[in-house]
Amino acid sequence: MKYRIASIPGDGIGPEIVREARKVLAKVGEVYGHTFEYEDLLMGGCSIDVYGESLTDETLEKAKGCDSVLLGAVGGNVGQSNWYQIEPSKRPEAGLLKIRKGLELYANIRPAILFDELSGACPLKEELTEGGFDFVVMRELTGGLYFGERKTIEENGVKKAIDTLTYDENEIRRIAKWGFDVAMKRNKKVCSVDKANVLDSSRLWRSVVAEVAKDYPEVELTNMLVDNCAMQLVRDPKQFxxxxxxNMFGDILSDEASMVTGSIGMLSSASLGATKLGLYEPSHGSAPDIAGQDIANPIATILSAAMMLRYSFDLEKEADAIEDAVKKVLAEGYRTVDIMDEGKTRVGTTKMGDLIAERIG
Amino acid sequence: MKYRIASIPGDGIGPEIVREARKVLAKVGEVYGHTFEYEDLLMGGCSIDVYGESLTDETLEKAKGCDSVLLGAVGGNVGQSNWYQIEPSKRPEAGLLKIRKGLELYANIRPAILFDELSGACPLKEELTEGGFDFVVMRELTGGLYFGERKTIEENGVKKAIDTLTYDENEIRRIAKWGFDVAMKRNKKVCSVDKANVLDSSRLWRSVVAEVAKDYPEVELTNMLVDNCAMQLVRDPKQFxxxxxxNMFGDILSDEASMVTGSIGMLSSASLGATKLGLYEPSHGSAPDIAGQDIANPIATILSAAMMLRYSFDLEKEADAIEDAVKKVLAEGYRTVDIMDEGKTRVGTTKMGDLIAERIG
Ligand SMILES: [Mg+2]
Ligand SMILES: [Mg+2]
Incomplete structure (x- = not known):
């Protein structure tokens, strides 16, 4: 098959890490008989330098025409870069919001994986994480408290602020479907998290999720209160x-979950919407201070590319091949500097990409 | 000095653990020259048995007339007890809501303490918690999303749920003052947690907290976003x-923090309001299954009594004396069954209370 990917390296270490992900995809194409074509696009500071804004409408349209989007990272050094001397709506990070909105992406997936080989970096005791863990937090991205109406008023001289948390059943249903679809490609367990003992929006959430679950008889659905989930992530992350x-619970829990892995630099992410077109990017930032030195860790981006194969292209065994290659390289003791440890072999960005690509097929 | 304490043992293990806390307070009184008098009150299932409801208005009035309230725990076995066959507003837990409301308590303090001696139970690696940690989560208890207006409507056949998060500056100011007052009795650091990059209520929160901070020049104030705080609790709890x-952020973070200690059964709690009258109780429940067997751990209740001395009565050195006695008993290897470990000495509820009382003064 032939797939057309919008390639958006962005700023800082973005170009290096996207280059390595493309190297790995090229090897996958070779081994499994696929062609990955790229539409190279500018976003972030590099687009500001050329067009005066982080993402032009033309670039967005080009991305929409592709099968999926692979993103590096955007942004520079806030204190120093003149990318931050322009109006906020044109700055690097505004491009990210614009592309998510333009592609109508409403589901964010953040895997929390503890590779057994990197358990030294995990803050939890080994007995709790033996064998590693691998779950995802799927967060609704466009509704709830973060996008509700808000205002600050004055009543009898007293300032009062009001934020609104709104969800309708359609917004819940579409993300719930993604949740179960993703579970079908994984271990077929969905834990829906809410505060249904208090919030109306959570009670609606819980009832719509239960409805959607009926279409996925193979998937086991459980419900958990958000405060309990914040505890369980620390006590027993392997259960998920x-x-x-x-949205808001996902913001808090996905960050907590990423910290529980101890290797934030290793974590990929995906944003999905109504179609198969998704946006795949590492969880980490553009790290301008280490750009161009061949020391950045490309693994989060390479794992993002694997997610693209799995969720946008339904290429399961190809995605597995990338993930297995990453595990192999780690098991063989290769490390970039950010995950370097005693007795391991330190390699640079390019070499890490080579090693992973070599282990495919 | 003479202090009048409303003693509300409640149900299950409540009477045993309150008895031990009173034993320790008696020793404190003896050593430091105070008199603690008690008004014995019924709340929970034991009140239902007598009066048909969890908390009568008369009992509430009596509690209001005291200097402070010491509570054990309320409630029975939901599946079996006939305390749950009556209307919800009269059931055991309804008494808790009624007394908090009746005493106008709006600030909840949950300490998260890792006793060095119990670090084995902590889910975090020893290198992150060496020397233990000791911080408190102070949560606003009567406002925000959990107490806002809510409704579920139907628009063009689509169900939609709306919850509202409201805070006015007075609600924020009064809890912020408690936060700084408590910090003055501790290590003089307040970390205010919000989501000010998104929510109007958080921006108002941050500005009012900054205003209150001006009256406490000795206290160092920092601000942290809630998602970051959920990470920092796992990464470095010693910083707090x-x-x-x-309210809602506090619900999530205080539960996460308690799990990070690994010893939920050891944690005390306090609820404070406009006056010095506070409600002090263990974080754990009434554990009806182990009631009356002299195996319950009284330490959370004993530490709650210490908080009462510190925050309601301003008896600093007396509170320290109780906390030090608890540490000593743990260091000497005494354990109730819930925290029992290899090579330690197992003791019952009464003996644990004796041991702690003996080590005061
Ligand atoms: Mg976040
Ligand atoms: Mg809670």
């Missing part, structure tokens, strides 16, 4: 497969 | 002294 939750 | 936050 897919955590499905609304 | 007082975490000051709104």
């Amino acid at each position: 497969d897919v955590i499905l939750t609304e | 002294d007082v975490i000051l936050t709104e």
Whole structure:
């Protein structure tokens, strides 16, 4: 098959890490008989330098015409870069919001994987994480408290601020479907997280999720209160497969989960919407201070590319091949500097990409 | 000095653990020259048995007339007890809501303490918690999303749920003051947690907290976003002294923090309001299954009594004396069954109370 990918390296270490992900995809194409074509696009500071804004409408349209988007990272050094001397709506990070909105992406997936080989970096005791863990937090991205109406008023001289948390059943249903679809490609367990003992929006959430679950008889659905989930992530992260939750709870829990892995630089992410077109990017930032030195860790981006194969292209065994190659390279003791440890072999960005590509097929 | 304490043992293990806390207070009184008098009150299932409801108005009035309230725990076995066959507003837990409301308590303090001696139970690696940690989460208890207006409507056949998060500056100011007051009795650091990059209520929260901070020049104030705080609790809990936050964030973070200690059965709690009258109780429940067997751990209740001395009565050195006695008993290897470990000495509820009382003065 032939796939057309919008390649958006962005700023800082973005170009290096996207280059390595493309190297790995090229090897996958070779081994499994696929062609990955790229539309090279500018976003972030590099687009500001050329067009005066982080993402032009033309670039967005070109991305929409592709099968999927692979993104590096955007942004520079806030204190120093003149990318931040322009109006906020044109700055690097505004491009990210614009592309998510333009592609109508409403589901964010953040895997929390503890590779057994990197358990030294995990803050939890080994007995709790033996064998590693691998779950995802699926967060609704466009609704809830973060996008509700808000205002600050004055009543009898007293300032009062009001934020609104709104969800309708359609917004819940579409993300719930993604949650179960993703679970079907994983261990077939969905844990829906809410605060249904208090919030109306959570009670609606829980009932719609239960409805959607009926179409996925193979998937086991459980419900958990958000405060309990914040505890369980620390106590027993191995119990989870897919955590499905609304925007704000997902914000808090996905960050907590990433810290529980101890290797934030290794974590990929995906944003999905109504179609198969998704946006895949590492969880980490553009790290301008180490750009161009061949020391950045490309693994989060390479794992993002694997997610693209799995969720946008339904190329399961190809995605597995990338993930297995990453595990192999780690097991063989290769490390970039950010995950370097005693007795391991330190390699640079390019070499890490080579090693992973070599282990495919 | 003479202090009048409303003693509300409640149900299950409540009577045993309150008895031990009173034993320790008696020793404190003896050593430091105070008199603690008790008004014995019924709340929970034991009140249902007598009066048909969890908390009568008369009992509430009696509690209001005291200097402070010491509570054990309320409630029975939901599946079996006939305390749950009556209307919800009269059931055991309804008494808790009624007394908090009746005493106008709006600030909840949950200490998260890792006793060095119990670090084996902590889910975090020893290198992150060496020497133990000791901070409190101070949560606003009567406002925000959990108490806002809510409704579920139907628009063009689509169900939609709306919850509202409201805070006015007075609600924020009064809890912020408690936060700084508590910090002054501790390590003089307040970390205020919000989501000010998104929410109007958080921006108002941050500005009012900054205003209150001006009256406490000795206290160092920092601000942290809630998602970052959920990470920092796992990564480096030792950095915190007082975490000051709104209701929902406090619900999530205080539970996460308690799990990070690994010893939930050891944690005390306090609820404070406009006056010095506070409600002090263990974080754990009434554990009806082990009631009356002299195996319950009284330490959370004993530490709650220490908080009462510190925050309601301003008896600093007396509170320190109780906390030091608890540490000593743990260091000497005494354990109730819930925290029992290899090579330690197992003791029952009464003996644990004796041991702690003996080590005061
Ligand atoms: Mg976040
Ligand atoms: Mg809670």
